[in-house]
Amino acid sequence: MRVCSYCHNAVLRTDRGVDSLGKVADLVPIESPLRLFAEGHYGSESFLLVGMAQLRHAAGGLTQEWYARFSGTWGWLAEAQGRFYMTFEVAGAQLPSLESLHPGRQVEIDNRMYTVAELGGATYIAATGELPFKLVPQSSYRFVDLADGQGNFATIDYGGPGDTPALYVGQQVALADLHISGGEVGPSREAPITSTRLSCPNCNAPIEIRAPGQSLRAACGYCSHVLDLTQGSLRVLEKLAVKATPQIALGTSGTFSEGSLTVIGYVRRSAEIEGTWYPFDEYLLYAPEVGFRWLVDSDGHWSYVQPIAPGAVELTPNGAKYERVKFPLFASATLRVDTVVGEFYWQVKAGETVTGDDYVAPPAMLSREASGEEENWSLSTYMKIAEVKRAFGGELDLGSTTGVGANQPDPMRAATTPLTLGFFALVVLGILFAAMAPHELKFSQTIAVPVTTTGESPNAFFSDPFALEAGKNIQFKFRSPLDNDWGYVVASLVNVASGDVVTVDAAMEHYSGVDEGESWSEGDIDAEKVVGPVPAGQYVLRVEGQRGNMTTAPVELGTPPAPTLDVQTEVRQGVFRMRYLWLAFGVLGVPFLICGIYSYSFEKRRWSNSTTGTSGPKTPLALLIAILAAVLSALVLIIKAIAESSSDD
Amino acid sequence: MTTEKRPPDRPPLPHARRPVLFAIMLAFCVVVIGGYTALAITQRELGTEDRDEIPASVRSSPGGYRSYSFWHTGYHGGK
Numbered sequence: 001m002r003v004c005s006y007c008h009n010a011v012l013r014t015d016r017g018v019d020s021l022g023k024v025a026d027l028v029p030i031e032s033p034l035r036l037f038a039e040g041h042y043g044s045e046s047f048l049l050v051g052m053a054q055l056r057h058a059a060g061g062l063t064q065e066w067y068a069r070f071s072g073t074w075g076w077l078a079e080a081q082g083r084f085y086m087t088f089e090v091a092g093a094q095l096p097s098l099e100s101l102h103p104g105r106q107v108e109i110d111n112r113m114y115t116v117a118e119l120g121g122a123t124y125i126a127a128t129g130e131l132p133f134k135l136v137p138q139s140s141y142r143f144v145d146l147a148d149g150q151g152n153f154a155t156i157d158y159g160g161p162g163d164t165p166a167l168y169v170g171q172q173v174a175l176a177d178l179h180i181s182g183g184e185v186g187p188s189r190e191a192p193i194t195s196t197r198l199s200c201p202n203c204n205a206p207i208e209i210r211a212p213g214q215s216l217r218a219a220c221g222y223c224s225h226v227l228d229l230t231q232g233s234l235r236v237l238e239k240l241a242v243k244a245t246p247q248i249a250l251g252t253s254g255t256f257s258e259g260s261l262t263v264i265g266y267v268r269r270s271a272e273i274e275g276t277w278y279p280f281d282e283y284l285l286y287a288p289e290v291g292f293r294w295l296v297d298s299d300g301h302w303s304y305v306q307p308i309a310p311g312a313v314e315l316t317p318n319g320a321k322y323e324r325v326k327f328p329l330f331a332s333a334t335l336r337v338d339t340v341v342g343e344f345y346w347q348v349k350a351g352e353t354v355t356g357d358d359y360v361a362p363p364a365m366l367s368r369e370a371s372g373e374e375e376n377w378s379l380s381t382y383m384k385i386a387e388v389k390r391a392f393g394g395e396l397d398l399g400s401t402t403g404v405g406a407n408q409p410d411p412m413r414a415a416t417t418p419l420t421l422g423f424f425a426l427v428v429l430g431i432l433f434a435a436m437a438p439h440e441l442k443f444s445q446t447i448a449v450p451v452t453t454t455g456e457s458p459n460a461f462f463s464d465p466f467a468l469e470a471g472k473n474i475q476f477k478f479r480s481p482l483d484n485d486w487g488y489v490v491a492s493l494v495n496v497a498s499g500d501v502v503t504v505d506a507a508m509e510h511y512s513g514v515d516e517g518e519s520w521s522e523g524d525i526d527a528e529k530v531v532g533p534v535p536a537g538q539y540v541l542r543v544e545g546q547r548g549n550m551t552t553a554p555v556e557l558g559t560p561p562a563p564t565l566d567v568q569t570e571v572r573q574g575v576f577r578m579r580y581l582w583l584a585f586g587v588l589g590v591p592f593l594i595c596g597i598y599s600y601s602f603e604k605r606r607w608s609n610s611t612t613g614t615s616g617p618k619t620p621l622a623l624l625i626a627i628l629a630a631v632l633s634a635l636v637l638i639i640k641a642i643a644e645s646s647s648d649d
Numbered sequence: 650m651t652t653e654k655r656p657p658d659r660p661p662l663p664h665a666r667r668p669v670l671f672a673i674m675l676a677f678c679v680v681v682i683g684g685y686t687a688l689a690i691t692q693r694e695l696g697t698e699d700r701d702e703i704p705a706s707v708r709s710s711p712g713g714y715r716s717y718s719f720w721h722t723g724y725h726g727g728k
Contacts, residue, residue, distance in 0.1 A: 151658070309658035429682070503701065531694060580688050
């Protein structure tokens with residue numbers, strides 16, 4: 001079938017010749033980057049757009065389906081709401097009945113698992129160029145749109161009653177990837193959004209339509225009347241009870257991650273949670289080359305919202321999964337439109353409701369909105385107020401935030417990664433240093449140290465010279481078999497050659513008894529001191545001591561022996577110092593604890609707004625702290641065991 | 650017939666930007682771990698140690714340190 005683009009007469013080429021089908025309605029003007037006879041590329045194949053059919057969605061929206069002729073085959077390039085889909089007919093596929101499908105249902109078609117996105121109907125209203133079938137104006141058909149979440153898209157055309165369904169399979173494509181060029185003369189593709197200026201039929205105020213052909217509804221910012229845009233001229237539908245007061249003026253352009261977008265509509269909606277309606281604001285953004293996007297403001301917490309294919313999200317028992325990231329369910333609520341201003345690509349009206357679910361993994365949030373025949377998923381990205389202002393040039397007054405946003409990132413989480421890495425690095429270093437410490441025994445002897453009382457001239461023990469190495473610490477270990485007594489030793493290492501002296505002292509004590517039938521004991525008969533490295537050389541150990549009970553030495557006939565303090569003494573070099581590992585753990589632990597407490601409080605405030613209960617998922621940092629504490633305890637025991645086994649060698 | 654690019658209806662997940670706190674904590678961890686490593690390698694001890702030197706006149710005689718009486722006296726403890 002061919003429609004003359006000048007006289008709009010349609011002619012049908014058949015086996016018997018050419019039949020005239022009469023006039024086809026004029027095309028509804030839609031701003032589109034596609035044109036008749038434009039060339040493009042799909043992957044490595046090139047195509048030519050040779051015809052186009054315009055359809056009106058049962059919900060009111062307009063779509064254009066371009067007949068793309070490839071070398072040896074053909075496909076349909078559909079454009080709707082700023083999105084583009086290239087599909088090809090697949091013959092002979094087993095297709096489910098229309099009645100068995102509903103939004104969200106998964107179904108296997110042509111060896112691929114799809115999720116139903118929409119059940120709808122459409123009516124052919126106009127056409128131009130060449131089409132591969134006989135288009136009957138005002139004929140309607142039912143269809144089902146499906147997506148697999150991997151970029152593959154399918155639509156089943158169920159036709160009218162009694163028709164055989166047809167399957168079209170393809171992909172959603174980015175306009176830039178199609179490399180469209182040429183075509184019939186039209187406005188420049190680089191031109192910004194074209195707009196149409198109309199007058200409100202109620203108050204005669206100017207109404208600018210910035211997405212002509214895409215918008216179905218407009219709301220007058222002066223008299224708050226909702227207007228129908230689908231009938232060729234504006235028609236008043238209803239008066240809004242509440243006048244909309246957006247913080248960002250319609251027509252303001254901002255630069256976001258996907259490019260420059262213009263605010264064309266504003267909706268104030270409310271979410272019903274436990275009987276109370278909580279308002280939030282949504283700004284509809286539009287650019288022909290990007291499509292429709294949203295900017296959502298909830299209590300001063302802003303999010304940039306992109307649509308995603310239903311099949312891209314996997315529902316799990318506790319939430320959803322997208323791109324292998326788990327999103328716990330945050331809130332389920334009924335969402336209601338309170339008031340609107342600007343233009344919209346659906347037939348918006350005050351009071352309309354949908355059910356919505358939010359799943360969060362800050363700074364991202366997945367949202368599902370479902371109505372009767374449609375299920376839409378979107379991905380929100382948290383934006384700070386300063387980022388929103390920057391996107392719009394910095395001139396906006398957007399107020400301040402209240403509470404913690406559903407997908408607001410926890411600022412303290414930034415500390416988690418370095419601190420966690422730090423902890424693990426310390427554990428590894430601790431194991432390494434403990435394993436590598438030589439713990440070399442340099443001196444070991446049980447010494448009977450002549451003891452003195454305070455003020456007396458000391459009577460000291462001197463060892464034979466022994467060698468010490470440079471660069472290794474020195475550990476002194478003392479043990480005295482005390483019983484209800486105390487002992488005190490002063491040990492000095494004297495460098496025989498230089499006379500350098502390093503001195504340590506240590507106290508030991510042990511007391512025990514029975515009080516009121518209960519035995520008790522206290523004190524420690526062991527003492528340990530460590531000093532830093534000394535120069536290499538021969539050293540003598542000098543030990544002097546004191547003890548509490550000077551009469552414990554046995555008194556026999558004659559002169560009693562001089563009192564002594566028996567001390568088992570060891571000198572080792574290159575010992576592992578557990579205390580410094582503990583100190584490092586402690587120093588890292590302080591900010592870790594502070595961050596953990598802050599993070600816990602932050603998450604608690606976030607989840608207090610959840611409909612899934614205030615407990616919500618545990619904070620990742622709090623969980624991490626608990627896990628780390630358990631792991632560290634185990635590792636410290638291991639390190640201690642390593643250190644002790646080395647010292648026994 | 651397919652294309653290899655990322656589907657437009659499957660935008661990538663956003664990632665939280667690393668704020669200044671990340672850099673501060675990273676530097677802090679480097680300092681703490683570096684300090685610990687330095688202590689462990691040099692085997693030095695924190696704090697002051699009781700170090701002294703026997704005078705050269707005493708050192709000059711063999712075993713002179715045995716008779717030198719600068720040793721520790723005082724203290725000492727008990728219950």
